[in-house]
Amino acid sequence: MPALGFGVFQTPPEETVNAVETALKTGYRHIDTAAAYGNERQVGEAIRRPGLDRDEVFIETKVWISDYGYDQTLHAFDKSAGKLGVDRIDLFILHQALPGRFDLTREAYRALETLLADGRVRAIGVSNFMPEHLNALMEQATIAPAVNQVEMHPYFTQPAVQAADTALGTLTQAWSPIGGITSYRGTGTSTFDDPAIGAVAAAHGRTPAQVMLRWHLQEGRSAIPKSVKAERIAENFSVFDFELTDAEIATLDALDTGVRGGPEPDAVTLEAFGRDIPEA
Template identity: 60%
Template sequence: MTGKTPLLYLNNGVEMPALGIGVYQSAPEETAAAVETALRGGYRLIDTAAAYGNEEQVGEGIRRSGVHRGEVFVTTKLWLSDYGYISALKACETSLDKLGLEYLDLYLLHQPAPLEPEPWIAAYKAAEKLLADGRVRAIGVSNHTAGILNTLMEQTDIVPAVNQVELHPYFVQNQLREVHQKFGITTQAWSPIGGITRYWAQAPNGGRSALEEPAVLELAEKYGKTAAQVVLRWHLERGVCAIPKSVKAHRIAENFDVFDFTLTPDEVAAIDALDTGLRSGPDPEVIKLDTFGTR
């Protein structure tokens, strides 16, 4: 896999770019252009999900970009309404059809369902089958806490390659990252710039923006970068894969322009110190199959 992005090596040897673009809340009519722009600009990781309703447009953007399929790392996710063994296998094929792809690079369970474990565990076992059959190159999870991860791993055979979780300067997830390191799980950050604290009305940190914090702004001035670029660089320094979302061409380019400077350990620690320990997204411990309704 080529491109400007540094690579992270998953626990099964698969290479994953350390920075990508996410398409959560990207309207279908804007998604194809955003993906095409990102790929033409050097991105090589695209993150989507069945629940986002834009897999077809992601596939269209990949094809329009002219970038060879083998150079693009594509992630999608299984929604709770498709949990269960057979239903998960079918849902993956549906996602592949919508994307217009023969295989996925990474397939994730979108949420845990610890209060209804049987379909959740069965869905992961289906992901293991998809891996064995070559339909996916790596499997993992999203929004799983340390305790939920342990429950999953006790009942399945393959350690997740990735756990995609809420992670930003107000919620740095150090304890979870230590668990990930123990088991060789790669940490991937959704809402890496902390957008959830601005758009999620129930967020404990609601109304705050990490991009306005003095610790971030001082580094932006020092390095001649934007606050968002500093925060994305902070993720890279910590070995975290970040997938910022944007449909605006200038923001897509800005978010990728983070490979020409580095932060010192003290500067990383200064951003770490913004941690509140407060999750802004849903609590994974209480999620049930019908928590979010059907997709």
């Protein structure tokens, strides 16, 4: 799996094809989407456009909580694969822990294990799982998640989650990796305007976004930035030709506020967040 992926969260379907096609032409080979984003079909169309071989593009998508349960999750694979226009999904993950109905979560993960054994997916994982959720999952699961995708940026580094992932051999993957969520929450300083990040960026002749992505990669995480602007898509990919010093990495590590920008994982319930996922 390429460590740097391209995300399409909140990208409208009508903008998704162009954004993903631009990303692929820029050099990205890892595309992250989800059933709940409503743009899997457009991601699939964009992947076919540049004429790349299927094996050249790593596709990651997520099962929404409304499709948890063993049979329901097996069918969720059919829906996602149908929209993407593929026979196999490279990384198939559970979108939320759904702690209030963790029995459904366990059954959904059991379905992922079946899909893996059948060769319909190459790897399985989770998203927004906290240490207690990982522990509860592994009480019955036979295969540890390959990936745990969580909110992760310099203002919210989730050290306990990273430690729990490492203990399982699970890769931590960052959504909102450059702190985009800090810029639209409307409170406090955005990571893009942080003077410490800005100083590191200036020292390398780079942008704050590039520094934050490089920070993730050097610390061994995967990162999934998103944009619909061609210049930003290219900027976010241009992070492989410079290196942060240990002191600079420590500077970014020290910015953690412990403040989550996204929803609390324990607050995600079927009653509040359930939605029907259309058929393929």
